[in-house]
Amino acid sequence: MSETGLMMRSLASELGRRRSRMVRLLGEFVRAESPSHVKPALDHLARRVAAEWRTRGASVRLLEQKTRGNHVRAEIPGRRGGQILVLGHMDTVYPLGTLEKMPFRISGGRAWGPGTFDMKAGLVLALFAIDVLGWVGRRPQKRLVFFWNSDEEIDSDSSRALIEREAKGSDAVLVLEPPLGAEGRLKTGRKxxxxxxxxxxxxxxxxxxxxxxxxxxxxxxxxxxxxxxxxxxxxxxxxxxxxxxxxxxxxxxxxxxxxxxxxxxxxxxxxxxxxxxxxxxxxxxxxxxxxxxxxxxxRPPLERSPGVVELFGRAQALMRDLGVSIQECFAGGGSDGNFTAALGIPTLDGLGAVGDGAHSPREHVVVSSLPERAALIAGLLLTV
Ligand SMILES: [Zn+2]
The missing domain is CATH 3.30.70.360 (Alpha-Beta Plaits)
Structure with a gap:
């Protein structure tokens, strides 16, 4: 087996042993309800997310906003030059109180609740991707910048310029929005x-x-x-x-x-x-x-440029090392990845946890997918 193959196996097995910890953290994030328009709730979650990053040795900044929720920027230094930007959002489309009708719960191998799939599981995957690098004693070559905004579901007005600025200094952008379908297809194009x-x-x-x-x-x-x-x-x-x-x-x-x-x-x-x-x-x-x-x-379209195709090919190869075949898809909806791709920065989207039912009472993620997807992110952080 190739060196990367061995690395991917060890990432996945380390993460697999901590699966219940991943689920527990997801539960904490989901219970911190965070509708796009409720600043105090968003700020509370932002503080919670920032604290998690601090315990992992990241330099963390809370980007204070007047009316929107605060955004979180966490940075992990690299050994050499270059930068990878990881994007995601903390806000959800669900009003406060949704948890009463739709509590966070585990059943049938799925974690259910508002924002599990879109995209609080993505926030968890990124944290565990950093954890696993520590567990296996690896450090990224490039500087890693994680940017979590609070207004993605309402057009990213207060975060767009910040995201674009981070993207301009990056070699690639990984977006932890939900993938598509039971196989977790990655998004290489968006309208x-x-x-x-x-x-x-x-x-x-x-x-x-x-x-x-x-x-x-x-x-x-x-x-x-x-x-x-x-x-x-x-x-x-x-x-x-x-x-x-x-x-x-x-x-x-x-x-x-x-x-x-x-x-x-x-x-x-x-x-x-x-x-x-x-x-x-x-x-x-x-x-x-x-x-x-x-x-x-x-939002300009995310076009399937050669840079996007190359990133996807890398992700596909990393998953192949785990014995999983992963496909790509084109999405009719936009994300913040549209902004970064339009600047010409290779952007791979849909790297979140496998699941379904975004923006609906059926929203969930497949628990068994969590270690594998975190391993994929960790693998990309090491090899892009
Ligand atoms: Zn989303």
Missing amino acids: GVGTAEIIVTGRAAHAGLDPQTGINAVHELALETTRLVKLNDPRRGITVQVTMVSGGTASNVVPESARALVDLRIAKLADRARLERKLESLRPILKGAQLEVRGGIN
């Missing part, structure tokens, strides 16, 4: 995502007495919608979905205003400008109607 808002202004009138003096904003919005539908191009991975509409005040009033939210997704960065131009060039169809288009692509 770029954004939202557009279409605001139509018409003129109110009595729908029965003098409709001709009105300008029907809902009709205008419907006509614009048929244009928006034509922007879909499944072959190129472009989707444009009108997802929310509102308008009008009463059934006998020609509506003065109407509004739509439009979900935008692209697979290729090159399509961003084209799509945004098409949106901006929408013009009113009904005489006298006014049209305003806001927004656009917020």
Whole structure:
């Protein structure tokens, strides 16, 4: 067996013996509920996560935020030059009190609870990846920077610039977001995502007495919608979905205003400008109607670049050493990996624990996957 093969075996077996410790820490993190909008709860979890990193000898900084939860940055020095950035988030989509209906529990070989899969298990895997390097007496060549933000589920407004700055100084980015499917497929591509808002202004009138003096904003919005539908191009991975509409005040009033939210997704960065131009060039169809288009692509796509493919190949080889075959996939949703990939930094996503049911009452991770996935992360930290 190759040297890396032996190393992967020893990482996995050391971790396998501490599986119940991994589950216990996951339980502690899950019980610290952390909805994206509740700063005190997020700050509490951030302090808890920071404390774990301090016990592992990392230099840790809490990046204080005014309204959002604080972010955590932990750094482990390397023996030589270079840097690997590991990304993940501490926030979840679940409101406070969800634990009462959805307690953290182990059953059927799975750990259930809000945020287990997306992605508190990822926080645990990173900590144990560092632990196992210590247990087997290995030190990373490169400096390791772990960045855990508190607002990933709500667009990463307060963390995006910080993440991009860390990424610019890194050779590679590993994202511990959930993988896909029972085999834990890694994500080598993600769509770029954004939202557009279409605001139509018409003129109110009595729908029965003098409709001709009105300008029907809902009709205008419907006509614009048929244009928006034509922007879909499944072959190129472009989707444009009108997802929310509102308008009008009463059934006998020609509506003065109407509004739509439009979900935008692209697979290729090159399509961003084209799509945004098409949106901006929408013009009113009904005489006298006014049209305003806001927004656009917020997260650029994570494209499957040669650097991404190389990282995936490395992960695949490390897992092969453990006798596990691991595949890649393309995700329709975005993550913070989209930001780092768009800067040209090779980014491998979906390195979290195997599981299912993100953002739902069925959310869980497969307990037996925890040691293996932590070994994969540790292996990448040593060899990238
Ligand atoms: Zn996530």
